[in-house]
Amino acid sequence: MDARVAVIGVGSIGSMALWQLARQGIDAIGFERYAPGHDQAAAGGESRIFRTAYLEGPQYVPLLVRARELWRELEQESGQSLLNLNGGLMIGPEDSDSMRNVLVSADRFDLPHEVLDTAEMGRRYPQHRMLPGEIGFFDEWAGVLRPEFAVLTAARRAQALGARVVSGARVTAVEPFDYGVRVHVGDRVYTVEQAVVTAGPWTAHFAPELARHVTPRKLVMTWYPALDVDAYRPERFPIFIRESGEVHIFGIPTLDGGSVKVAPHAPYGDLSDADDLDRNVAEGDLDAINRVVAELMPGLVPTPVRVSAYLEAYTTDGHALVGQLPGAENVWLLGAFSGHGFKMASAFGQVAADLVANGKTSLPIEHLDPARFAR
Ligand SMILES: Cc1cc2nc3c(=O)[nH]c(=O)nc-3n(C[C@H](O)[C@H](O)[C@H](O)COP(=O)(O)OP(=O)(O)OC[C@H]3O[C@@H](n4cnc5c(N)ncnc54)[C@H](O)[C@@H]3O)c2cc1C
Known part of the structure; x- marks a missing residue:
């Protein structure tokens, strides 16, 4: 052997x-x-979201709690910093499936969190333009991985x-x-x-x-310049996921001191084989995400300064x-x-x-x- x-x-x-x-x-x-x-x-793409109150379903919470412990153990063993728990916002209508899963996760597993109404969101996080009926859920055990x-x-x-x-x-x-x-x-x-x-x-x-039952897909990430960069640093701008009507996006605070990652929470297309990925991105493919950034994120310039394509396999x-x-x-x-x-x-x-x-x-x-x- x-x-x-x-x-x-x-x-x-x-x-x-x-x-x-x-x-x-x-x-x-x-x-x-x-x-x-x-x-x-x-x-x-330099960053991945970590979060614990899980919109995909509370059955994941014990895995996430264990994951957090193990990230810390890897940091300790290696002497490297990998996970910044700067907090996370889930934004969406209170009665949506995603928000319900997040609230049930927090309740069932006693996760540290806050629920913020539209007005409170506007006061604390003016980086997001809130829509009527949307709330914010602040997950303390959320942040950014490298x-x-x-x-x-x-x-x-x-x-x-x-x-x-x-x-x-x-x-x-x-x-x-x-x-x-x-x-x-x-x-x-x-x-x-x-x-x-x-x-x-x-x-x-x-x-x-x-x-x-398995499809490789192309995912594209986009980074937008901030008008006031300080407002988008990890201390002031938690990671976020927004699931609201037609809007499915996520975002990560600035790590390069200039641009903020905001991208669709959905793939750009199916591939018959992962080897077929074309990393080029046509300008028109970015219209939808640019429109959402222009509408909902008033502090960002809605034209990306960085665009990169990646791969992931999805089950049905x-x-x-x-x-x-x-x-x-x-x-x-x-x-x-x-x-x-x-x-x-x-x-x-x-x-x-x-x-x-x-x-x-x-x-x-x-x-x-x-x-x-x-x-
Ligand atoms: C753009 C994007 C954003 C995402 N955002 C998030 C997020 O914020 N939070 C989150 O939790 N998840 C996120 N995900 C999902 C997450 O990144 C993936 O679920 C995870 O990285 C998958 O890990 P993996 O080990 O399955 O694949 P990979 O990390 O791709 O590892 C597979 C490895 O296998 C190697 N390999 C493949 N075939 C062979 C072979 N024949 N021989 C030898 N080596 C081989 C590959 O080179 C690769 O290194 C995101 C994914 C993408 C693409």
């Missing part, structure tokens, strides 16, 4: 899996087609604890056999006891029987695939995080290590079982 475990893809989830495996003393080797910390897949640097930090920490990382290594096949798994990389075949597939946008390559129900790869006993799949996986990557690293070590985890992942699509 070349190692006990192979991790296929050392990106957001794979780097955290490798760190957790190494922490548990499990001999692991990670294969990455680029290099840890690259920006060619799902983890590019994705590329976090991936690099976890991979380095894993290596310091004994894991191996092979960069520039594109895995072409993962082949289970009676006593383990063969991992094909170029003309070399590695043999391991178990494999963890964390290939992100390329998830379908390794799970062809689930492929019709918007929830990731986490568990045994159907039909392959020694292969664990953690992929298709459907636009909201980064914040939980640290917790899913633990899930991966738990599955490898014990075949189960105490974290709630039942709703993510890949078998729901194979059935």
Whole structure:
């Protein structure tokens, strides 16, 4: 055997899996087609939102609480700063499904928060032009993660604890056999006891029987200049998500001291394969987001100064695939995080290590079982 475990893809989830495996003393080797910390897949663009009162459903809260603890542990072990909990605003109508999920999450799990009516929002956060009927929900356990640097930090920490990382290594096949798994990389075949597939946008390559439920998508992020930059620094401008009628956007305070990231909370288009991504963005494709910025964010110049395209795999129900790869006993799949996986990557690293070590985890992942699509 070349190692006990192979991790296929050392990106957001794979780097955290490798760190957790190494922490548990499990001999692991990670294969990455680029290099840890690259920006060619799902983890590019300098910032990712962390939040705990979850509009996607309260079933995620225990994972998010654990993720927060693990981000802090990674910071402590590495001596690096990765997560700035500057707070987060969810903005939308009080009776919307998203706001209901956020309120139920906070209530059920006793999360620190404040509910702000339209007038209070206007006083505290004039950066947002509020619409009638909208409220603000302030999540204290929300903020900004540094994705590329976090991936690099976890991979380095894993290596310091004994894991191996092979960069520039594109895995072409993962082949289970009676006593383990063969991992094909170029003309070399590695043999391991178990494999963890964390290939992100390329998830379908390794799970062809689930492929019709998984779609790689293009996501575009846009940064807008601030008229008064100080009003958009993390201390004054929490991360935000606005789900209101036709408006589905998110935003992150200025990190470069000039521009503010505001982008649609929805993809720009489906791809038949992640390798087909065209990173060019036509000017007309930005009309919708520019209009929303002009209407709702009066302190920003509504023409972006930076535009970048990224990739992410989505499932048909918007929830990731986490568990045994159907039909392959020694292969664990953690992929298709459907636009909201980064914040939980640290917790899913633990899930991966738990599955490898014990075949189960105490974290709630039942709703993510890949078998729901194979059935
Ligand atoms: C623009 C954008 C904004 C987002 N905003 C947020 C946010 O604010 N908060 C949040 O929580 N989530 C957010 N997400 C989602 C989040 O970033 C993703 O869910 C998460 O990064 C997915 O992690 P992953 O490990 O599955 O994929 P990745 O991080 O892409 O990792 C997959 C890795 O596998 C490697 N790989 C693939 N195939 C092979 C192969 N054959 N051989 C070797 N290596 C391979 C890739 O190179 C890559 O490094 C956003 C996503 C995008 C694209």
